[in-house]
Amino acid sequence: xxxIKNYHMSSEEFRKQGKQMIDWIADYYENVEKYPVxxxxxxxxxxxxxxxxxxxxxxxxxxxxxxxxxxxxxxITHWQSPxxxxxxxxxxxxxxxxxxxxxxxxxxxxxxxxxxxxxxxxETRVLDWLAGMLxxxxxxxxTSTGGAVIQDTASSAALSAILAAxxxxxxxxxxESGCSGNLVAYISSQTHSSLEKAIKIAGIGKNNLRLIGxxxxxxxxxxxxxxxxxxxxxxxxxxxxxxxxxxSTSTNAIDPLIEIGNICRKYDLWMHIDAAMSGTAAIxxxxxxxxxxxxxxxxxxxxxxxWMFTNFDCNCFFVADRSVLIKTLSILPEYLKNQATxxxxxxxxxxxxxxxxxxxxxxxxxxxxxxxGVSGLRYHISEHVRIAQEFAEWVRTSxxxxxxxxxxxxxxxxxxxxxxxxxxxxxxxxxxxxxMYFTHTVVNGNYVLRMCIGQTNTKEEHVRQAWETIxxxxxxxxx
Amino acid sequence: xxxIKNYHMSSEEFRKQGKQMIDWIADYYENVEKYPVxxxxxxxxxxxxxxxxxxxxxxxxxxxxxxxxxxxxxxITHWQSPxxxxxxxxxxxxxxxxxxxxxxxxxxxxxxxxxxxxxxxxETRVLDWLAGMLxxxxxxxxTSTGGAVIQDTASSAALSAILAAxxxxxxxxxxESGCSGNLVAYISSQTHSSLEKAIKIAGIGKNNLRLIGxxxxxxxxxxxxxxxxxxxxxxxxxxxxxxxxxxSTSTNAIDPLIEIGNICRKYDLWMHIDAAMSGTAAIxxxxxxxxxxxxxxxxxxxxxxxWMFTNFDCNCFFVADRSVLIKTLSILPEYLKNQATxxxxxxxxxxxxxxxxxxxxxxxxxxxxxxxGVSGLRYHISEHVRIAQEFAEWVRTSxxxxxxxxxxxxxxxxxxxxxxxxxxxxxxxxxxxxxMYFTHTVVNGNYVLRMCIGQTNTKEEHVRQAWETIxxxxxxxxx
Numbered sequence: 011x012x013x014i015k016n017y018h019m020s021s022e023e024f025r026k027q028g029k030q031m032i033d034w035i036a037d038y039y040e041n042v043e044k045y046p047v048x049x050x051x052x053x054x055x056x057x058x059x060x061x062x063x064x065x066x067x068x069x070x071x072x073x074x075x076x077x078x079x080x081x082x083x084x085x086i087t088h089w090q091s092p093x094x095x096x097x098x099x100x101x102x103x104x105x106x107x108x109x110x111x112x113x114x115x116x117x118x119x120x121x122x123x124x125x126x127x128x129x130x131x132x133e134t135r136v137l138d139w140l141a142g143m144l145x146x147x148x149x150x151x152x153t154s155t156g157g158a159v160i161q162d163t164a165s166s167a168a169l170s171a172i173l174a175a176x177x178x179x180x181x182x183x184x185x186e187s188g189c190s191g192n193l194v195a196y197i198s199s200q201t202h203s204s205l206e207k208a209i210k211i212a213g214i215g216k217n218n219l220r221l222i223g224x225x226x227x228x229x230x231x232x233x234x235x236x237x238x239x240x241x242x243x244x245x246x247x248x249x250x251x252x253x254x255x256x257x258s259t260s261t262n263a264i265d266p267l268i269e270i271g272n273i274c275r276k277y278d279l280w281m282h283i284d285a286a287m288s289g290t291a292a293i294x295x296x297x298x299x300x301x302x303x304x305x306x307x308x309x310x311x312x313x314x315x316x317w318m319f320t321n322f323d324c325n326c327f328f329v330a331d332r333s334v335l336i337k338t339l340s341i342l343p344e345y346l347k348n349q350a351t352x353x354x355x356x357x358x359x360x361x362x363x364x365x366x367x368x369x370x371x372x373x374x375x376x377x378x379x380x381x382x383g384v385s386g387l388r389y390h391i392s393e394h395v396r397i398a399q400e401f402a403e404w405v406r407t408s409x410x411x412x413x414x415x416x417x418x419x420x421x422x423x424x425x426x427x428x429x430x431x432x433x434x435x436x437x438x439x440x441x442x443x444x445x446m447y448f449t450h451t452v453v454n455g456n457y458v459l460r461m462c463i464g465q466t467n468t469k470e471e472h473v474r475q476a477w478e479t480i481x482x483x484x485x486x487x488x489x
Numbered sequence: 490x491x492x493i494k495n496y497h498m499s500s501e502e503f504r505k506q507g508k509q510m511i512d513w514i515a516d517y518y519e520n521v522e523k524y525p526v527x528x529x530x531x532x533x534x535x536x537x538x539x540x541x542x543x544x545x546x547x548x549x550x551x552x553x554x555x556x557x558x559x560x561x562x563x564x565i566t567h568w569q570s571p572x573x574x575x576x577x578x579x580x581x582x583x584x585x586x587x588x589x590x591x592x593x594x595x596x597x598x599x600x601x602x603x604x605x606x607x608x609x610x611x612e613t614r615v616l617d618w619l620a621g622m623l624x625x626x627x628x629x630x631x632t633s634t635g636g637a638v639i640q641d642t643a644s645s646a647a648l649s650a651i652l653a654a655x656x657x658x659x660x661x662x663x664x665e666s667g668c669s670g671n672l673v674a675y676i677s678s679q680t681h682s683s684l685e686k687a688i689k690i691a692g693i694g695k696n697n698l699r700l701i702g703x704x705x706x707x708x709x710x711x712x713x714x715x716x717x718x719x720x721x722x723x724x725x726x727x728x729x730x731x732x733x734x735x736x737s738t739s740t741n742a743i744d745p746l747i748e749i750g751n752i753c754r755k756y757d758l759w760m761h762i763d764a765a766m767s768g769t770a771a772i773x774x775x776x777x778x779x780x781x782x783x784x785x786x787x788x789x790x791x792x793x794x795x796w797m798f799t800n801f802d803c804n805c806f807f808v809a810d811r812s813v814l815i816k817t818l819s820i821l822p823e824y825l826k827n828q829a830t831x832x833x834x835x836x837x838x839x840x841x842x843x844x845x846x847x848x849x850x851x852x853x854x855x856x857x858x859x860x861x862g863v864s865g866l867r868y869h870i871s872e873h874v875r876i877a878q879e880f881a882e883w884v885r886t887s888x889x890x891x892x893x894x895x896x897x898x899x900x901x902x903x904x905x906x907x908x909x910x911x912x913x914x915x916x917x918x919x920x921x922x923x924x925m926y927f928t929h930t931v932v933n934g935n936y937v938l939r940m941c942i943g944q945t946n947t948k949e950e951h952v953r954q955a956w957e958t959i960x961x962x963x964x965x966x967x968x
Contacts, residue, residue: 017865018798018945019583031587032507033596036500049606057609064618067862071584074859078591082852085607090596097604097824100846103598104498105785114589114800115514117569117581125576127528128564131535139543158649162641163844187666188694189677196872204821204845211652213692213844215667260824263666293726315846319497321593322848344931345576345739345939349917355532363759364690365642366683367579367794369801372563380553383546386496438828450821457802461826466497 017068027071034075035107039467042091046444049087056085084194087447092467093247098259098421099464100285103319105381109374110321123356124348126370130357133160133372136379136448140326143293143384147305149330151355158328159362160371167311167327168336168365170210172205172251174278174441177310177338179250185338189213194242195251197243198222198230198265200258202284218247225418228263228453230254232270239277251280254307255259256300257288258426260451261415261423261458264288264300271306275420280308285327287316287464291395294388296388300418308334316462317394317420318387320378324371327362391464394420398463399471404477410484421462423453426484430457440483446476492958496547496584506550510615513554514586518946521570528566535564566926571946574927574955577738577900578943582798584860589631589800597849602835605825605849609836612639612851615858619793619805622772622863626784628809631836637807638841643765644683645789645805647816650685651691651730654759654787656817656836658729664817668692674730675699676743677709679737681763697726706895707742707932709733711749711803718756730759733786736767739930740893740937743767743779750785762789764805766943769796770874770898773867776872779897786815796873796899796943797866799857803850806841815840865881869945873899876952877942883956889963893937901940902932905963909936919962925955 059081089100120129137158141151148154161167176184176193184193193214197205199221209219220238221231252274254265267283274281283304289312291297294445304310310328313361329335340361342351350356360366368430379387398420405411405424415423425433434450434457441447451458459480463473498506538560568579599608616637620630627633640646655663656673661672663669668682673691676684678700688698699717701709718728731753733744755759762783768791770776784787789807793799808814819840821830829835839845858866877899884903894902905914913929913936920926930937938959942952 015868017861017868019860021515021519024518024583024586025511027583027587028511028514028590029508031590031716032504032511035590036504038594039503040500048603051606053602053606053829053832054610056607057614060611062617063621064615064858065862066864067524068865069859069862071587071860074584082607082611085605085610086595087603087605089598089604096558098594100598102593103552104503106507107503107590107593108506110548110593111507111510111514111586111590114581114586114593115510115517116565117800118581118803119568119579123532124566125568126564126566127530127532131533131560131564132539135536135539136543138541142542163846165844165846167753169690169843176692184692184694185689186694187696188670188672189692190670191667195669203820203825207818207820207843207845210664211648212690213655213663213668215663215665217666252513261820284574296600319796320600321596322846339686341682343688343738345928346682348928350510350532351533356709364648364686365641365644366686367801369642379543381498381550382496383544384550386546386547388830389494389496449824449827 016454037057039090042088045088045091047088047091047093048441049085049448050446051085055083092465092469092472093446094465095446095461095463097318097449098462100315100322101317101319101464101466102321103378103466105377106319106321106374113370113373116370120368120370121360121366122346122348122351122358123316124259124350129370130359132376133359136376137326137373139379141328142302144301145298146328150310150328155332156328157361158326159334161325161327161363162323163325164284164311164313165315166281167325168204168253168284169208169211170327171282171309172208174335174338175251176212178334179281184339186289191215192248193404194218194220194247194249196220196222196235196238196249197253198224198255199249200224200260201253201255201264202259205253224263228258228261230265230270232273233264236273239273249277249279251282253282253284256283256285257419260290261453262417262419263415264418267303268306271303271373275306277303278282283307283310285310287313288419289389290314290317291370293384294392295325297419314375318378319382319466321373324375326395338362393464394468397470398422399462400476401463401473414453414456420461420464422459423451423458423459425456432487433457433459435487436484439487440479445479494526498963514650516675518569521567521571522572524567524570526567526926527920527923528564529923530564531798535560546597565693569944571944571948571951572925572955573944574925574940576928577795577941579794579801580798580943580945581795581800581864582620582857582945584856585798585800585853588856592849592852595849599847599849600839601825601827601837603829608849609838611855612838613836615851616805618858620807623780624777625807629789629807633809634812635807635809637805638838640804640806640842642804643790643792644686644765646804647732647761647763648690649688649806649842650759650761650788651687653814653817654730655691655908657759657813658727661816670694670727673697673699675701675714675717675724675728677701677703677734679703679739679742680732680734684732700810703742707737707740709744709749711745711752714749718752727869728756730761732761732763735762735764736898740902740932741767741896741898742772742894743897746782747785748780754785760786762786764789766792766795767898769793769870773871774850777899780827793854796870797857798861798945804852818842872929873942873947876949877901880940880942880952880956881948888950893932893935899942902930902937904935906936911936911966912936915963918966919958924958
C-alpha cells in the first residue's frame with residue numbers, strides 16, 4: 011500500500027491564502043506612501059531576527075505572514091512607492107502582477123517550443139507587437155530576418171549582443187578556439203557598467219574596451235569613436251562592437267545613433283543600442299525620434315520592467331538577423347531533440363540567450379499591453395515626461411539649484427549651488443527622512459542629484475512635494 | 490491643472506481579478522490531469538489566433554482570460570501534471586506560488602543591499618539554511634569564507650563558476666586582457682550541455698574543453714581525467730576547471746566526487762559540482778552520501794525549481810570562497826555607490842552573478858521551506874525516490890523491457906527489447922495520446938526512454954498507470 015502522508019498545501023488552503031495575499035498586496039499599494047521609501051534598517055538587522063536553521067516541521071501561512079509584516083517589511087525599499095525617484099524605476103501594475111501570477115501558476119518551463127508552444131508563440135507575437143509600437147524597422151520582426159526574445163535584464167541582452175558580434179566577426183571561431191586578445195569594443199564613458207562586465211565575461215578583456223569621450227551633452231563623440239577605430243586598425247587589432255545608448259543611466263544622455271550607425275556600417279562593426287529605460291518613450295510618436303538611426307543597428311534592447319508597468323524581470327532584446335544569434339548560442343544535446351525542433355518550423359528560445367530554462371514571461375507583457383492599450387501606455391509615459399519637464403523647469407528657474415545635464419525625457423540631473431559636500435548631505439538627509447528616495451551620480455567630477463520620474467503611480471503632486479522637500483531641506487541645511 | 494486620466498487598474502479591480510486568478514489556478518491544479526500533458530498543437534497554431542498588432546485601446550481582464558482559456562491553454566505542456574515524467578521536472582507548490590506572488594507585488598529590485606536589505610539578508614539566511622539541510626561543509630556558508638546566491642538557472646551558475654575559475658587561475662588577468670587560448674576545462678561526455686555553452690561564452694572555446702570518457706555507470710573516468718590533464722600540461726596548456734555532475738541529465742549518472750576532488754586539489758583546478766536536480770535528494774540523510782566529496786569543491790549548484798516544490802526560476806549557487814566570485818564579477822559605477830556598500834558590512838548580490846538587476850526570489854524558497862518543514866520536504870523527496878525505484882523494479886522484472894543505466898534516485902532509463910525504432914515509435918505514440926509525457930536520451934548509440942519522477946503531485950498511482958500505458962502501447966505496436 012502507498013504511504014499517504016501529504017504535506018502539500020490543499021486546494022482550499024491555497025484559495026484562502028491566495029485571496030488573502032491578493033488583499034495584502036492591494037492593501038500594500040493603498041498604503042505604500044506611509045512607509046519610509048528607503049528602508050531605514052541597519053546592516054544585519056533583518057538577519058538577526060531570522061532563525062539560524064530551517065524549521066524541522068511545517069509552519070502555518072499565518073506565522074509566515076506575521077514574519078513578513080514584522081521582519082521583512084521594515085527591510086523593504088519601496089520601489090512601488092510614487093515617491094521613489096532613485097536609479098531607474100522598476101515599475102509594476104495590476105495586470106502585470108496578475109500575468110506573472112498566471113505564469114507562476116502554470117509553472118511552464120519554455121526552453122524549447124515543444125515544452126509549451128504557447129510560451130514561445132505568444133512571446134514572438136507580443137514582441138512583434140512591441141516592434142510595431144516602437145516603429146522598429148521590419149528586420150527586427152520575426153516575420154522578417156530578425157525577431158526578439160524576452161531576457162531577464164539589459165545586462166544579459168548586452169552580453170548576448172557582444173557574443174553574437176564576436177562570433178559574426180570571427181566567423182564563429184571564438185566559440186571553437188577561444189578568444190585571441192585582438193578584438194576591440196567601443197562604448198562611451200557614460201555607457202552602463204553592464205557593458206564592461208559583459209566584455210569581461212566574454213573573454214574580450216577590459217583593456218580591449220575603449221571608453222570614448224563625450225560631448226557637452228554627455229553623448230558619445232563620433233569623431234573620437236572613428237579615430238579610436240582607425241588607431242586600433244593601424245595597430246592590427248579587430249574592432250567588432252559598438253554600444254550606443256539611448257538614455258544613459260547617469261544622466262539620460264542620448265548617443266547620436268545615425269552617425270554611430272554609419273561608422274558601424276563603414277567598418278563592419280556590430281551596433282547594439284541599449285535603451286533600457288528610455289526605449290519605452292519611443293512608443294509615443296513625439297519621442298520616437300530618439301530611436302532614429304535604429305535602422306542601422308544589429309540589436310536593440312529595452313526593459314518594460316523599468317518604465318512600462320511590467321514587473322521585474324522583463325527585458326526585450328531585438329536582433330536584425332536572428333541567424334547570427336542562434337548560431338552563436340545554439341546547443342542541441344540528444345535529450346532535447348524533438349520533432350518540432352528538427353522540422354525547423356519553430357523557434358526554440360533557449361538558443362536566444364545564456365540560460366537554458368525560461369519562464370513564461372510574455373504573459374505579463376501581454377496582460378499589460380492589452381489592459382492599458384497602446385493609447386493608455388502612451389498617455390502615462392507622456393505624463394511622466396511632462397511632469398519631469400515641469401520639475402526641470404522649476405530647477406531651471408530656481409535661484410539655488412542648477413540643471414547639470416540636458417533632461418530629454420524623465421530624468422532630471424541637478425545640483426545645489428553650494429557644491430559637492432552640500433549636495434551629498436542634502437541627499438542623505440532627505441533619504442533618511444523617508445518621504446522620498448532619490449540617488450546621485452557624478453558629472454565632470456561634481457556630485458549631482460538625480461530625479462527619475464517613472465513609477466507607475468507617480469503624479470504631479472508627488473513631484474511637486476518632492477521639490478518642496480528638496481528646497482526646504484536645503485534651506486534648513488544652510489541655516 | 491494636472492490632467493487626471495488614469496488607465497491603471499483600480500485597487501477594487503485588482504482585488505476582484507486577483508481572487509478570480511487564484512481560483513483559476515486552484516481549478517487548474519484540480520483539473521490538470523484532464524489536459525493532454527504534451528501540448529498537441531501544431532507549429533503556428535497559437536500564433537495565427539493572435540492579432541497582428543497590439544490593441545490601441547484597453548481590453549477587459551475578462552476578454553484576456555477568455556483568450557487564455559481558448560488560445561493559450563491548448564498550447565500549454567503541463568509541467569505541473571502528475572503525469573509529467575519528461576526531462577527533469579520543474580515542480581511547483583502552493584506556498585511557492587504565494588511567495589512568488591508576494592515578490593511580484595512588492596516589486597523589489599534587489600541589485601544591492603540598500604535597494605531592499607530584506608531581499609539580500611533573507612536570501613543569505615535561507616541559503617545558509619539550505620547549506621545546513623544539505624550538510625554542506627562550513628566553507629559554503631555566509632558565516633564562513635563562502636556563501637550562496639540565488640541565480641536563475643544552473644546554466645548561469647555554471648558560467649559564474651567558470652568565470653571565477655578563469656580569473657582565479659590567471660590572477661584576474663583575463664578580465665583585464667582577455668583570453669589567450671591556453672586555458673583548458675574538463676567535463677565528461679555526459680555533462681550537461683550548458684557547460685559547453687558556458688565555455689564558449691567565456692571565450693575559452695570548445696576546442697579547449699575536454700570531454701572525458703565514462704565508465705559502465707556513465708560516470709566520469711578519473712584515470713582518463715588525469716591523463717588528459719597531464720597531456721595538456723605537457724603541451725604547455727593551463728588546466729583550470731572541472732565540472733563533476735551529481736545526477737546527469739541524460740541518465741542521472743553520478744561522477745566520483747572524491748576522486749575528482751583529489752585531482753582538482755593536486756593540480757590546483759576549480760571543482761564545480763552540478764547537481765541541478767539530484768542535489769535536492771541530499772536533504773534526506775539516506776541520500777546525503779551522493780554529495781560525499783563536496784568538501785573538496787569550490788562551487789556547487791542545485792535547483793529547488795526542479796525538485797523542491799519551488800517554482801521556476803530558483804537555482805542555488807554555493808561557493809567556498811566568495812572573494813574570488815566577487816572579485817571576478819564586481820563592478821561599481823558611481824550611480825550605484827552608497828554608504829552601506831562602502832562600509833563593507835553588507836552583501837551586494839549583483840556582484841555574485843551575470844545580471845545587475847534581481848528579483849526577490851528568496852521569498853518563495855522561504856515560504857516553501859517553512860510550509861513543508863524540512864521533514865515534509867524529506868518525506869516527499871523520499872517518496873519520489875521510492876516510487877521511481879518501484880518503477881525500476883517493474884522494468885527489471887519485465888520480459889520486454891530492460892534497464893539501461895543505474896537508477897540511483899528518481900530517474901529510470903529503460904528500453905524495449907525491440908530496438909531503437911520501436912522505442913522511438915513507442916515514445917511518440919504515447920506522448921501523442923496525452924495521458925503522460927516522457928522523453929528520451931541516447932546511451933551508447935541506443936535510443937533510450939526516460940521516466941523522471943519528481944512532479945509535486947506525482948503519486949504511486951500515476952507511475953503505475955504510466956507503466957501500464959507503456960506496456961499496453963508496446964503490445965499494440967507489436968501486434
